Amino acid sequence: MILSADAETLWGAATGLARAVAEVSRDPGRPALLFFTDPARTPEPWLTAAGLPPGAAVVYRSFGSPDARSVAERLRGLTAERGVRLLIGLDADLAEAVGADGVHLPERALDQAGELRRRHPRWQVTGAVHSVATLATARSLSAAVLSPVFAAGGASAHRSALGVAAFAAAVRAAPVPVYALGGISAANADTLAGSGACGLAGVASMQTAFGRGIRI
Template identity: 60%
Template sequence: MMPLSDTLSEEAQSLWDAARALALTAPQGGRTLPALLFFTDPARTPRPWETAARLPAGAGVVYRHFGAADRLETGRRLREATHGAGVQLLVGLDAELAEQIGADGVHLPERALSAAYGLSGRRPDWLLTGAAHSPEAVRAARDLHALVLSPVFPAGGASSIKAPLGLEGFSDLAAMAPCPVYALGGITAANASLLAASGACGLAGVEAIQTAFAG
């Protein structure tokens, strides 16, 4: 197999190296977690399967369809791109779609974190992650394998209206979390190394990952 340094761009390699370094030093909670999570968005990542196909083994994809009419087709294309490649595929909120496409788990938005209890009992094989943006959400999280805390830095999309946590704020929330935590929001190849001592178990992103792994 060709080494990653021969197949990834410098930007992608930098993100991947930073993510792997976090994954190697942070507790994994007894479950194999992706080091890098690519979050999709219908508006900002219109062809997510192309990015998914370029991710290295040990990464993951969180497919968020937000009710898109082509969600089943896109979900199947993502499953095709990730199946057998060592890349885990989670579906945002939609457990029914996750079942349909044979996904590896579900990612829950902050408003639906309570659904983790039922899902963990019904599908113990699934990887379950959830979003959190506040101390209250972090303290209330249960039955999850990992939390995704955001935004760490000023970010785009829905997170653009949220005040960034900053490195200190992120680290404080990570320390109180009952499970491993990912850093999401405004993370790029240029600032990813700043999270080295933050307590994060990995990195997550939308456009930054799409751009870095553009091929």
């Protein structure tokens, strides 16, 4: 598989972080890189899904879209072929219906994590976290996604960036593995080396780097 220069940089940084925290050997199902979809910013997420390497994951967030089932099925087909994981945002019923690998919870729904993991012990149940205080309580997650590390767009545009030092301190105190999200790009991904993150996550940067899939 041939990756773009930006994709190689992001994937190398993500897998390097995963190896550094030695999580891959203890949980081989945990992806090193998460591509978060967004109806407005990533209107054709299957193109990016088709360009992701094995060991990455798509987090499909439908936000109530009427075509959520058909898009999720399309993503499940692509990800299954490529050895890429598929997590569904919030909707556990949709995750079950399409045979997804887990669920990603928004911060407001983190209290669902424990029950979801009990019902689906093989699922990855990740959750969005936007403060150090919330991260400290997120013990039921498979992994947390802390943002924004850097200045970001989308829903995190109004939030102050943590910066690498504060992010690393939060990771050290966290009860679960932590992904870095928010403003991450090929230009700054390597600055997270040594931060303790278990991998990288992104929206637009992942689409730009990996979104060279074939239209089907």
